[in-house]
Amino acid sequence: MEIQDKMISAAKEIFSSMVMMDINVTEIMEEHGPLHDAITGMIGLTGTHKGVFAVHIPHSVAMAITSSFLMMDITEINDDVHGAVGKLANMIGGNVKNILSEKGGDIDLSLPSTSSGSEYSFTSDKNVEKVIVKFDTGSSHFLIEMNLET
Amino acid sequence: MDVTELDEDVMDAIGEIANMVAGSLKIAFGENGQDIELAIPTTIVRKSFETSSISGAHRVVVQFTMNGNTFMIELKYIDSNAV
Numbered sequence: 001m002e003i004q005d006k007m008i009s010a011a012k013e014i015f016s017s018m019v020m021m022d023i024n025v026t027e028i029m030e031e032h033g034p035l036h037d038a039i040t041g042m043i044g045l046t047g048t049h050k051g052v053f054a055v056h057i058p059h060s061v062a063m064a065i066t067s068s069f070l071m072m073d074i075t076e077i078n079d080d081v082h083g084a085v086g087k088l089a090n091m092i093g094g095n096v097k098n099i100l101s102e103k104g105g106d107i108d109l110s111l112p113s114t115s116s117g118s119e120y121s122f123t124s125d126k127n128v129e130k131v132i133v134k135f136d137t138g139s140s141h142f143l144i145e146m147n148l149e150t
Numbered sequence: 151m152d153v154t155e156l157d158e159d160v161m162d163a164i165g166e167i168a169n170m171v172a173g174s175l176k177i178a179f180g181e182n183g184q185d186i187e188l189a190i191p192t193t194i195v196r197k198s199f200e201t202s203s204i205s206g207a208h209r210v211v212v213q214f215t216m217n218g219n220t221f222m223i224e225l226k227y228i229d230s231n232a233v
Contacts, residue, residue, distance in 0.1 A: 044189025052192050082202035090204075110189055111204055111226055120196030123161050128190065149190055 003100075003146060004028050004131050010095035011135065011144050018091060019068050021137060029132040032056070032143060034121050039077060041089030044110035049100050051148035052124050053093040057085060059116075061140045077116055086112035092144065125149065156195050165191035171223060204228075 008025055015023045039062045042054040057065070059077055066074045066084040074080060090112040101107045128147040135142055153159055169191040179186050211224045 040194070042192060046187035046189050051190050054192075079202065082200075083205065086202065086204055108187060111207055111228060113201060113226065115194050115199055115201045117196045117199035120194055120199060121161070122192065122194050123158070123165075124192040125165060125190045126162065147190065147192075 003129075003148070004133055006096055006099040007092075007131065007133050007144055007146055010092050010099060011133070014088065014091045014095060019065050019088070021065070021068065023135040023137055026134040026136045026141060029134060029143075030130055032132055032145070034119055035117075036119050038062075038120075039081065039085050039114060039116035040120075040122055041085035041087075041112055041114045043089045043093040043112045045093070045097065045107055045148075046110070047101070047107040049107050049148055051128060051146065053089065053096060054122065054145045054147075055085065055089050055092065056122065056143040056145065057088075058140050058142060061137055061142050064137075082114045082116065086114045089114075096146070161193040161195060164195075165193045168193075175225070 012023060015021050035056050037059045038056050039059060040054055040056050042052055045051050045053060059081075062077065062081050062085055063074045065088065066081045069084045069087070070080060090109070093109055093112070097107045097109060122145075124147040127150055129150050130145065130147050132143055132145045135144070169188070172188050172191075176186050176188055207226045207228050209224065209226050211222050213220055213222045
């Protein structure tokens with residue numbers, strides 16, 4: 001199974017079971033430009049696979065996800081949204097970890113962290129294999145990204 | 151060479167600094183019998199942003215000054231024994 005297939009199945013599982021949102025793959029990319037009005041949740045991987053996994057989510061989608069998680073209306077990018085996006089990165093990253101490593105214990109995950117802004121660039125080490133998957137939520141798009149050291 | 155804009159070289163350099171400082175921490179922890187592993191450095195650049203980590207994580211921020219400007223280093227962690 002290619003890495004993007006693992007990322008896609010992990011994301012679809014989390015979105016259908018935890019976020020209650022149907023998502024479809026739009027495209028597989030190797031690069032993305034600056035991110036606008038978005039929030040990034042990221043988590044580091046060490047062990048047999050070393051790298052970083054990130055989700056880049058437009059503010060509108062992030063608020064919808066948080067509303068779904070907390071079962072309350074969220075209308076601004078607050079601590080709850082940061083918490084939900086960090087949790088999402090943690091859950092999808094954890095799911096990918098279990099698919100990448102047969103024993104699961106061969107890979108360790110760092111704490112999730114989040115970062116939000118109106119326009120920003122996100123980049124990691126040069127010597128990585130980068131896989132970015134763009135998803136469609138029906139009304140918007142978001143990205144998940146895996147950078148693995150080669 | 152003179153670097154005058156926030157290009158890839160700058161992002162690489164900052165990522166490398168994060169990697170080196172964390173690498174020193176890793177060695178210091180290792181000498182204390184606490185083995186930690188590092189993921190890869192990532193860099194985010196923008197005019198204004200906020201960052202956050204999971205609730206309950208310890209957060210230590212140290213501010214430095216250099217030529218009249220300030221920068222910060224920050225460590226967030228949880229006690230793995232508590233998990």
